Amino acid sequence: MRAERAPDLQSLPTEVLAKRCRAEAARVGDEESTAEADALELLRRALNEGDVAAWGAFAARYRGLVLSTVRRQPVFALVDEDENFWVDRTLERFWSAAGRHRLHRFPKLAAVLRYLRMCARSVLLDEVRARRPTQHVCLAASEEAGARVEYVESMVLGNVAAHELWRVILGELRSEPERLVARLSLVSGLSPRHIQARYPDRYADVGQVYRIKRNVVDRLRRSARVQSFLT
DSSP states (O other): OOOOOOOOGGGSOHHHHHHHHHHHHHHHTOTTOSOHHHHHHHHHHHHHHOOHHHHHHHHHHTHHHHHHHHHTSTTGGGSOOOHHHHHHHHHHHHHHHHOTTOGGGOOSHHHHHHHHHHHHHHHHHHHHHHHSOOOOOOOOSSHHHHHHHHHHHHHHHHHHHHHHHHHHHHHHOOSHHHHHHHIIIIISOOOHHHHHHHOTTTOSSHHHHHHHHHHHHHHHHHOHHHHHHHO
16 A cells, blocks of 8 residues: 655645644644644745735744743833734744745744744843833844844843843842742743642642732832833
């Protein structure tokens, strides 16, 4: 009996590719689990052919990745923007950098996702800088050199901002349970349910973690020290 031949990806309709990506993600339960060939074909159609449906499917597939990336940054809870803002701005930056006929810069899905995360962090840092004016770094005229400078700048500013901000945050927290919730939720990106499951001896139920997190975030937003960091 002859083995069934795998379909040529370029011959598949975009909606079929999108469905395959969703099915793979649901099967594995991982936000990065999409079959590499399917995801790259969607991106190729979006970038090289201007396929709006392919771009929409790609954006929908990695919306969660963008949000999980920005939520892990210490400054996330202090910048009051909704989820669509972060997703839209990140994808705009990614599209601008990737552009038409530049898929060769991302030969592997892992490279695509690394750059998508970098774009998400850069967008968040831009918002922090907008609220706390700093000296601008002049980027090189060359696009590729500019991308390298932007990456280094983002990493350096991110580390400095995270260190300074975290020191300020710790000064506003009143107890070890607050510090633990703040670290696990604001830095590690864990949900209250995951925090309570990890430390059942410290938090009686999920509701307690939610209350602590809400109190911490509210206090940080009202804190003159924290606001001075951002302004």
